[in-house]
Amino acid sequence: MACKAGQVVPSPWQTAGMADPYLLPAVVSTVGTLVAALGGVVTTSIFSGRQDERRARQEDERAARQLREQEAQARLNACGDLLTAAAQLRMHLQILGQRHWADMNIKLQAAQDEAASVGRCAAHVALLIPGDPGETALLLSRSAGQLAAHAVKKANVGLRTSSDQRYLGGE
Numbered sequence: 355m356a357c358k359a360g361q362v363v364p365s366p367w368q369t370a371g372m373a374d375p376y377l378l379p380a381v382v383s384t385v386g387t388l389v390a391a392l393g394g395v396v397t398t399s400i401f402s403g404r405q406d407e408r409r410a411r412q413e414d415e416r417a418a419r420q421l422r423e424q425e426a427q428a429r430l431n432a433c434g435d436l437l438t439a440a441a442q443l444r445m446h447l448q449i450l451g452q453r454h455w456a457d458m459n460i461k462l463q464a465a466q467d468e469a470a471s472v473g474r475c476a477a478h479v480a481l482l483i484p485g486d487p488g489e490t491a492l493l494l495s496r497s498a499g500q501l502a503a504h505a506v507k508k509a510n511v512g513l514r515t516s517s518d519q520r521y522l523g524g525e
Contacts, residue, residue, distance in 0.1 A: 429482045436475035436491055443468040443498055447505050462506050469502035 446468055450461050476495030480488035 425482075429479075432475065432478045432482050433487075433491075436472065436479050436494070439468065439471045439475045440494060440498060443472055443502065447501060450505060450509075458509055462509055465502045465505055469498045472498040 443465065446461075446465050450458075450465060455461055473495040476491040479491035482488075483491075
């Protein structure tokens with residue numbers, strides 16, 4: 355093939371329908387870089403999403419554990435309050451029954467208030483711990499009320515100086 359002056363001779367790559375030999379490696383390199391960058395972004399996104407899910411799951415587990423601990427502490431406190439109120443009532447009635455007191459009516463009122471306190475504490479326990487423990491707490495409350503009522507009924511409220519100044523039990 356002869357060349358004429360001023361005529362551009364096509365390269366063998368162009369005549370075969372192929373692109374420039376430097377264009378193909380540049381395109382492959384650019385596409386590879388883009389794919390690698392996109393892969394890095396996707397991988398980072400997936401990894402970050404999994405970390406967020408793990409953190410959220412751990413936070414939920416921590417909150418649930420903290421709630422269980424608070425509920426257990428509330429049950430423990432309620433049972434302790436009930437036992438304290440019942441012990442105070444028992445001690446008050448034991449001391450009250452030892453002898454006649456000049457302010458017996460005030461002491462009996464305090465015993466009734468303590469029996470009511472046992473009832474409030476028992477109701478709290480029954481709400482926090484349903485089933486047998488709650489029912490037992492309510493039975494304790496009922497017994498405390500009966501014991502206080504019995505003490506009021508049997509109490510001798512009045513002065514010991516003469517029999518006309520004494521009140522009948524329960525008055």
